Amino acid sequence: MVSRDPHEHHRTATTLELLYDLTVVVAFSAAASQLAHLVAEGHVWQGIATFAFSMFAVIWAWISYSWFMSAYDTDDWFVRIATLVQMAGVGILTLGIPPLAHGLDDGWHLDNTVMVAGYVVMRLSMVALWLRVAVSDPSSRGVALGYVGTLLIAQVGWILLAVLPLAVLPTSAVVAVLYVIELSGPYLNERRKGGTSWHPHHISERYGLLVIIALGEVILGTVEAVQTLVEGTGWTVDAGVLLLAGLGLAFALWWTYFTVPFGDILHASRSGSFVWGYSQPLLFAAIAAAGAGLHVAALWFAGHSPLSELMVVATIGIPVLAFGAIFIVSTVVLMPAGHLLHAGLAAITVVVLGAAFALAAAGVALPVCLVVLVLGPVIWVVAYEILGHTHVAEAMSELEHAPKDAG
Numbered sequence: 001m002v003s004r005d006p007h008e009h010h011r012t013a014t015t016l017e018l019l020y021d022l023t024v025v026v027a028f029s030a031a032a033s034q035l036a037h038l039v040a041e042g043h044v045w046q047g048i049a050t051f052a053f054s055m056f057a058v059i060w061a062w063i064s065y066s067w068f069m070s071a072y073d074t075d076d077w078f079v080r081i082a083t084l085v086q087m088a089g090v091g092i093l094t095l096g097i098p099p100l101a102h103g104l105d106d107g108w109h110l111d112n113t114v115m116v117a118g119y120v121v122m123r124l125s126m127v128a129l130w131l132r133v134a135v136s137d138p139s140s141r142g143v144a145l146g147y148v149g150t151l152l153i154a155q156v157g158w159i160l161l162a163v164l165p166l167a168v169l170p171t172s173a174v175v176a177v178l179y180v181i182e183l184s185g186p187y188l189n190e191r192r193k194g195g196t197s198w199h200p201h202h203i204s205e206r207y208g209l210l211v212i213i214a215l216g217e218v219i220l221g222t223v224e225a226v227q228t229l230v231e232g233t234g235w236t237v238d239a240g241v242l243l244l245a246g247l248g249l250a251f252a253l254w255w256t257y258f259t260v261p262f263g264d265i266l267h268a269s270r271s272g273s274f275v276w277g278y279s280q281p282l283l284f285a286a287i288a289a290a291g292a293g294l295h296v297a298a299l300w301f302a303g304h305s306p307l308s309e310l311m312v313v314a315t316i317g318i319p320v321l322a323f324g325a326i327f328i329v330s331t332v333v334l335m336p337a338g339h340l341l342h343a344g345l346a347a348i349t350v351v352v353l354g355a356a357f358a359l360a361a362a363g364v365a366l367p368v369c370l371v372v373l374v375l376g377p378v379i380w381v382v383a384y385e386i387l388g389h390t391h392v393a394e395a396m397s398e399l400e401h402a403p404k405d406a407g
Helices: 016-040 044-071 077-095 095-104 113-137 138-163 168-192 200-233 237-259 262-268 272-303 310-334 339-361 366-401
Strands: none
Touching: 016 044, 016 077, 016 200, 016 272, 044 095, 044 113, 044 168, 044 200, 044 272, 077 095, 077 113, 077 168, 095 113, 095 272, 113 138, 113 366, 138 168, 138 262, 168 272, 200 237, 200 262, 200 272, 237 272, 237 310, 237 366, 262 310, 272 366, 310 339, 310 366, 339 366
């Protein structure tokens, strides 16, 4: 197991990686479902806490695996078994999401034993992979052992968190420290110890695939909301408008994300991977949260939620706004050109979402409010098709003529 060529031609995701992704689909669905039900019942903070804790665990473990496979994948029996172990860990973690949600909803009791068990299984599989690198590739031994160290320290902390009966505030403090340890691993080892030979186009493809997985929650939430409305009133104009709005939202977010050639940008500037890589988990979570918001709309149509129309619109609009903010920041940092374009898009998005919120507060039908909300991402698509490609070309020209960095 030695470093792969970071400039290898036609490098794409393997079928093994795609198989692993299927477990992430299930985990995203479980996390979004718990968020939707808790928020629909008015338990907003419990829902957010459950969702944030679950999504960080799943996404961060997936990211660690994906970057490792980009640099060292040999696709032999050892890698396949290690991947199977990680898939089992995702399954265990997913089974722990409902107990976590129920515990937080019942007096903020942290019932995270099953989730932590699943997460630790996933991370110990990564420890085994990094140890093999340390043995097989002397040039990467320092990086590999550095990752092993941060992984083991963090797992000891998670296990202690699961078994010690801590109150809410001490638990929050411990979680924050453990997040710092987890997130510091890539920075310390990639920047200070020479880094790994990850492939920019492979990583870009992997992240794009997780965006599509997250968008599946938006489509699922749309279908559930339309089905609930149709069961109550039959096929009406509102049902058709709701279907159009939900699918339009998923399509516009997809179009926006894949307009930017992240693989080419990372190839030209590997150092930009840190801002981009650390921001994307928030973007994945924002997309899945928008899908959860559509689940809330389904529950609201069924009469199972006491929320107002404004609150229901907010459960979708706030994640869309978060997506826009994260996308803009990460894109502008990677591509200095186009600041004015993105500033204008940000302002337009705020205005459009504000209009959707105002209409909901005024009592306008929910499907109509969602159509207005979708106009924000749609405007992004139109702007990128008219102006964005020029700015992307200018930015790529600047990056290609800038001094190359080692990343």
